[in-house]
Amino acid sequence: MTRITDLRVFDLRFPTSQSLDGSDAMNPDPDYSAAYVILDTDAPDLAGHGLTFTIGRGNDICCMAIEAMRHLVVGADLAEVLAHPGKFWRHLTSDSQLRWIGPEKGAIHLATGAVVNAVWDLLAKQAGKPVWRLVAEMSPEEIADIVDYRYLTDVLTRDEAIEILKRAEAGKTERIATLEKEGYACYTTSAGWLGYGDEKLRRLCQEAIDAGFDHIKMKVGRDLEDDIRRLRIAREVIGPDRYLMIDANQVWDVGQAIDWVKALSFAKPFFIEEPTSPDDVAGHRKIRQAIAPVKVATGEMCQNRIMFKQFIAEGAIDIVQIDSCRMGGLNEVLAVLLIAAKFGRPVWPHAGGVGLCEYVQHLSMIDYIAVSGTKDGRVIEYVDHLHEHFLDPCRIENAAYMPPSLPGFSIEMKPASISNYTFRG
Template sequence: MKNVITALDVHDVRFPTAAAGDGSDAINRGDYSATYVSLKTDAGVEGAGFTFTNGRGNEITCAAVRALAHHVVGRSVEEIFADPVAFWRSLSADVQLRWLGPEKGVIHMATGAIVNAVWDLRAKLEGKPLWRLLAEMPTEELVRSVDFHHITDALTPDEAAAILDKGLAGMDERLAELSRDGFPSYTTSVGWLGYPDDKVRELTRQAYAEGWRAMKMKVGGPIEDDVRRASIIRAEIGPDALLMMDANQVWDVDEAIANMELLAEFDPYWIEEPTHADDVLGHARIQQSVAPIRVATGEVAANRVIFKQLLQAEAIGVMQIDACRVGGVNEVLSEILMAAKFGVPICPHAGAWACASTSSTWPSSTTCGSAPRSTAGWSSTSTTCTSTSSIRCAPATAGTCCPRPLATAPP
């Protein structure tokens, strides 16, 4: 029996986060929003996926989803997964809509929302969370789901298969560990740029008391303010907890290097998005200059080709895939495998913490990522990013950005 997709519904979901400064950084002060896709089938099972936006403009991503809907409505799940790359290319390389990218921006984000909904639908039909479906999938099928176009100079199908086969060793033990302990996680709740010092101090103290041993703060305001706020957080969490910093692309290359010289005394584990997201060579120069502090980036990296270049240029120490930014699970798989080959750990970004999670969501305490403690969960595709890398690619990447033991987030 075939499971035919009979309809695609898209919902414009928004949350008023800007007024209180929640989610604020050096560039953005948005209302966290989602373009939420629901696929209906003749079997009554629904698949869900979304892409994250920052408020105004969410209606544009919704319109892009509607423009791509004809590629999925009327097709069966079985037909799609008989040739998953052909399906992915029907969306990512639509012969007219591709001109609006290509493979970047609103069209590619809409592609990811639809693709993730299709994978979520398949996972539900098989009665598994998406991360587990992928982690346990045969090597041949995983490789067959990856579009290697434009990345074979960095990763070939044979290399991908070897990485995945190697990952089968010890997989049962890693699955058991994941089910028992979940993933280490960090919180950004303490350090939004719009918060006054007293609130930063109070939230940091509260987070530490709740068991958090990794905090992330926003930087990119006046450097003296960044130094002062870093001093507050480090004083509250002590020398052994992790402190990460995120500049949200606001600095020029030389400015990033100079500012991190001033912030280095607070022992940052990484500096995230220190400069423009597309400046691969700039990231490489920053990474060379600020080491051993790691450069982390990827939340707005548009596609696998940008990640390929970041890895080839040795520009990053932590890779931050956002499955709601790139073209969905198929592209995420290629990025995970490239990270495994280059030995760069993954800590996925999932800005959609405020948005409704898909039905196959894994609890927020099991993903290595940031979220305000008041939220309920994460998108299944973000958890998939971490879970697949740690379970099937663990020998190459260790699957997590954090080498030191961290307390997992409280439930």
């Protein structure tokens, strides 16, 4: 019997604002940060690592929220957690006082994502498998029991989840072999940050093509004429046949979004990401109806499975962009993967940040092997920075994520990075 004995939290911040990496219309000067948690156990050399991503100020608030969950985690028996993962998730999100500052949203839910994913890191390390393989090799019933179905049963029941998962059972072994051979395709945002000059944009677009990328994303939304110029450059470099996506990071009202996207339609964008408020289901639906065939994508700021339920079931989005730790970790992400599979919506995870690429590769691989059963029309975001701080960084070959082989969630940072980037005020 292995129990969690301690919870340690670290406020980690990286000075990305100095180079404008990550800059967009809503967030012009982010300092990529992580509220980082380590769960110690009574087993020798077994600890779980997790994080939630922020962009600087407020990271300390997430750290305090993680610390506030100590009593819910310390003492937990890993065997019990693995036997009843959905029940454990309900336990973490149902503290009668903590849920008042949520429920299941905001800083306390960001903290939940960090803690839940640290537990999965523990479970996978204990099993000697990467998270994607641990989950994908479970039975349909075992995978279904990871999800908490509260507030979902009008759209997804446990029985429906099992039916979806059973359909994906056929061909699992072959899909794992395909994944290990080909990886999972990704797109790059590294060329498109809003703070980059034209020459840097041109150079990075060419480098992306040379690296094999067929999908490139550009940030837009600060100035229309600037966007037109930048998209002309990008389309000129990447040619007419590659996918160009655009991302407004929530800066527009609904009508403004419709007009702006139409003005940029000359560049043939595949989708517009986050065109308006991340909570506005009706607004996204209006935009989607008005700008077709340009698709609508959102999700990186979508705070829980209930919001995704509405976006998907109400026909408000074409592409589901789950975030690995804005929601309550793997358990809640799996609920959204199942809803997306039921409604035939492709999942393109949000990545970049600190550790998000390391996280989401596991989630898309679970989706491919055990849930949707396909990679067709699905690509994972990739941003090429800060990976050097991880013990098991994501590995990209021919513009594809190659499946991790080391046990865990690929999220454990190097001790030197934890020490060097701990925020000291």
